[in-house]
Amino acid sequence: MWGGRFAEGPSAVMRAINASIPFDKQMWRQDIAGSKAHVAMLAETGIVAREDADAITAGLEKVADDYAANGVSEDLALEDIHMLTEARLAEAIGTPAGRLHTARSRNDQVATDFRLWVRDAIDEANVALGALLDALIARAEEHADAVMPGFTHLQSAQPVTLGHHLMAYHDMVARDRSRFADARARLNRCPLGAAALAGTGFPIDREMTAAALGFDGPTTNSLDSVSDRDFAIEYLTSASQCALHLSRLAEEFVLWASQPFGFVSLSDQWSTGSSIMPQKRNPDAAELVRGHSGRIVGLMTGLMITMKGLPLAYSKDMQDDKPPVFECHGLLALSIAAMTGMVESATFRTDRMRGVAEAGFATATDLADWLVREAGLPFREAHHVTGRAVARAEALHVKLDALPIEELTAIDARIDARVYGVLTVDASVASRRSFGGTAPDRVRGAIAAARAAREAE
Numbered sequence: 001m002w003g004g005r006f007a008e009g010p011s012a013v014m015r016a017i018n019a020s021i022p023f024d025k026q027m028w029r030q031d032i033a034g035s036k037a038h039v040a041m042l043a044e045t046g047i048v049a050r051e052d053a054d055a056i057t058a059g060l061e062k063v064a065d066d067y068a069a070n071g072v073s074e075d076l077a078l079e080d081i082h083m084l085t086e087a088r089l090a091e092a093i094g095t096p097a098g099r100l101h102t103a104r105s106r107n108d109q110v111a112t113d114f115r116l117w118v119r120d121a122i123d124e125a126n127v128a129l130g131a132l133l134d135a136l137i138a139r140a141e142e143h144a145d146a147v148m149p150g151f152t153h154l155q156s157a158q159p160v161t162l163g164h165h166l167m168a169y170h171d172m173v174a175r176d177r178s179r180f181a182d183a184r185a186r187l188n189r190c191p192l193g194a195a196a197l198a199g200t201g202f203p204i205d206r207e208m209t210a211a212a213l214g215f216d217g218p219t220t221n222s223l224d225s226v227s228d229r230d231f232a233i234e235y236l237t238s239a240s241q242c243a244l245h246l247s248r249l250a251e252e253f254v255l256w257a258s259q260p261f262g263f264v265s266l267s268d269q270w271s272t273g274s275s276i277m278p279q280k281r282n283p284d285a286a287e288l289v290r291g292h293s294g295r296i297v298g299l300m301t302g303l304m305i306t307m308k309g310l311p312l313a314y315s316k317d318m319q320d321d322k323p324p325v326f327e328c329h330g331l332l333a334l335s336i337a338a339m340t341g342m343v344e345s346a347t348f349r350t351d352r353m354r355g356v357a358e359a360g361f362a363t364a365t366d367l368a369d370w371l372v373r374e375a376g377l378p379f380r381e382a383h384h385v386t387g388r389a390v391a392r393a394e395a396l397h398v399k400l401d402a403l404p405i406e407e408l409t410a411i412d413a414r415i416d417a418r419v420y421g422v423l424t425v426d427a428s429v430a431s432r433r434s435f436g437g438t439a440p441d442r443v444r445g446a447i448a449a450a451r452a453a454r455e456a457e
């Protein structure tokens with residue numbers, strides 16, 4: 001395709017380092033779509049004769065059918081998907097094939113194809129994350145009243161409900177989707193027509209190609225158009241943030257599935273056994289989601305570092321933009337699907353959660369708040385009195401709500417029997433009625449809002 005000025009062909013190593021066909025063949029659909037839009041515009045503007053354009057369009061369809069039926073061959077000599085498709089087109093239709101590349105460069109071509117590919121990847125992630133949202137909402141609804149210990153520092157802090165805890169992940173995933181949506185909106189400008197770097201002297205119509213490919217319009221600066229990979233980095237940063245959330249959820253499943261916690265039992269479908277320890281049910285999928293998040297962040301930093309020192313406009317370093325994005329897409333898709341499956345099928349051990357919440361003096365704050373509200377103590381003093389009550393309950397090996405009234409009044413005479421009304425875990429969660437709080441009614445409200453948002457999509 002560019003041999004005119006060369007007497008010798010490239011060395012085998014040159015070919016190997018230069019070729020991107022082993023990975024960019026994944027973009028063949030986008031490459032065909034971009035070429036069809038381009039040639040339709042070349043015909044419309046009179047740059048290429050209508051009959052040549054028609055031959056090219058029919059030829060591209062033949063090449064696409066062949067790719068779909070037989071796969072894309074990896075011919076290193078042809079470098080990349082763009083050159084391969086043009087070579088196949090030439091085989092299919094002969095001379096007119098050479099007119100397709102008029103007013104175009106591989107630089108704007110690859111930037112266009114890659115944007116189309118990333119746009120599809122974002123759309124797929126959005127759908128998959130929607131299914132995860134639905135799973136979280138459904139399980140949260142089922143467990144809107146189920147009391148569990150809420151933690152800070154991984155120490156029992158205050159009782160919450162499992163529904164509330166699951167809805168926390170709903171909110172994270174909803175933000176992930178909005179982050180992908182933001183990235184998509186900025187991505188959706190078409191670089192086709194920037195040509196190699198400076199634009200073209202041919203009277204092209206960039207609005208036409210942009211519209212044909214579903215973009216909101218053309219990009220505005222030809223140099224930026226061919227050297228910008230922000231869209232790929234934004235995809236990777238959005239994916240990284242999402243992977244961090246999935247990893248935290250996965251970590252909770254790993255922790256909760258452990259014997260000391262015993263909060264969850266993963267279904268057989270999402271557990272693996274041990275080849276030596278017959279009793280084991282390992283949460284391998286959750287561990288791999290946690291592991292994959294590290295790889296995804298690595299892919300993001302990798303592309304950032306590839307891009308950071310590049311002068312304008314295109315440099316071949318930028319060919320390395322695709323493997324991290326492709327790999328990320330695969331890892332993220334698996335991670336989302338695995339977490340969705342685990343959330344859908346897990347058995348939550350709510351009896352055990354309740355027991356741990358009750359054992360952990362998690363209603364101590366409720367006692368302190370009661371002393372402030374009913375006995376007029378300053379909060380700091382109430383905190384101190386409550387601390388003594390917890391120490392006493394611990395010494396007697398009883399829960400806070402099982403401390404006899406004489407024990408409580410001995411600590412502070414202003415306490416009376418009405419206090420038992422706030423010391424149970426159910427009373428505690430029911431009292432947390434502030435907006436965004438864990439009271440079951442609030443959780444149900446959050447679930448209703450989440451469902452309405454899904455339905456309004």
Ligand code: ARG
Nearest residue numbers: 020080106107110314318319
């Ligand atoms: N395979 C190349 C890439 O992925 C296509 C662009 C090549 N452009 C060039 N001037 N050599 O980046």
